Amino acid sequence: MSDSIEILRFATAGSVDDGKSTLIGRLLYDSKGIFLDQLETLENDSKSKNLKEIDLAHLTDGLKDEREQGITIDVAYRYFSTPKRKFIIADTPGHEEYTRNMFTGASNSSLAIILIDSRKGVLTQSKRHLYISYLLGIKNIIVAINKMDLVDYSREVFTNIREDFLKLSDDLSVNSINFIPISALKGDMIVDRGVNLPWYKGETLIHILENTKIYPEEDFSRSCFPVQLVSRVDNEEVKDFRGYMGMVTSGKFKIGDNIKILPGKKESKIENIIVSGEYSQEIDKSQSGTLLLKDELEISRGDVIASLDYELKINQTILSQICWMGEEGLKLKTKYIMKHSNKNSKIIINKVLNKINIESLKELESDEPFQMNDIGQVEIKIQNNIVYDTYESNKQLGSFIIIDIESNNTVAAGIIK
Secondary structure, eight states, X not given: OOTTOOEEEXXXXXXXXXXXXXXXXXXXXXXXXXXXXXXXXXXXXXXXXXXXXXXXXXXXXXXXXXXXXXXXXXXXXXXXXXXXXXXXXXXXXXXXXXXXXXXXXXXXXXXXXXXXXXXXXXXXXXXXXXXXXXXXXXXXXXXEEEOGGGXXXXXXXXXXXXXXXXXHHTTSOOSEEEEEEOBTTTTBTTTBOOSSOTTOOSOOHHHHHHHOOOOOSSOTTSOEEEEEEEEEEXXXXXXXXXXEEEEOOBSEEETTOEEEEETTTEEEEXXXXXXXXXXXXXXXXTOEEEEEESSXXXXXXXXXXXXXXXXXXXXXXEEEEEEEOOSSOOOTTOEEEEEETTEEEXXXXXXXXXXXXXXXXXXXXXXXXXXXXXXXXXXXEEEEEEEEOOTXXXXXXXXXXXXXXXXXXXXXXXXXX
């Protein structure tokens, strides 16, 4: 298999017992993405429980508590491949109190599979997962209407759920929504078509996954390097060494490039680059390394080295869409910590501008503080200037988390639109 084969990262989401674990197990099993020892363990486990068929859900339930309770309680990443494409799955939990994990799992995904139990139809959690997918800029959504075997593979049930879902997504800018009837338990329309859905003329789930267009995450022509650490060495072997360590989040840098350092608005030139302990002519997106500049400048952790043509924003007040994750509600005018890129800053949330009505997915004006799982727009005042971009243009500089000062718990995740 070629090393240059495309990788599709996708998230699975749905309510409790919609069958996410069984679906992923079926994908791995039918695409021959499991090892023989895993298969043997599954067979023995199923025999010990007197099950007639292998319990495919156990392929993805890695935590003991998870298996005992029959639920998924954390984001788990699974890997498999076909001759056409490699896949990384973010398996997110279904319980409402773990909605924050959906936010985490979907943040690096190009596609989301939203599972719906054919007996229950579109639930509130289905709507929440749709909006989070939209908010995080996911361009492709597959709505997998599962457990069709429990409704006699009814075309009418499938059509009604499809129409209900489309009404919700009318106002959301999603490039592509595919609807597919499946039975994860029986394997219908996952890898093989099966014989129970002759009225469905669309493609199988694996065919859609293999052929979905992967949109570029951002404009790679603009180069950005948030500084994580300043390396200074001055001894008998090395004199006056000062390098700036970090990772390229967009574009690339070459020796001789003219650059600027923000928020101080200084300018300099790249004199040398170190990657993996060796001097290099350039450093590309997602590579970590050290930049050495021509001029001695005061640069610290959290500053951003960028190409001259990259018009980044600098401000102490931002408007942001957040998903509140804390068990305690948001407290306005209270100090929190914002972790944005490589910089931690004290903040207060001045006001709530609106909230999303999860039933209609419409923005509603509201000044009521957020409770757990609320999504909406807030105004944030930061103790210092931050360098940022929109989430669509640069995921690292356009996203952040909010941390409670006293408990050190992450209480919100946000993106800058």
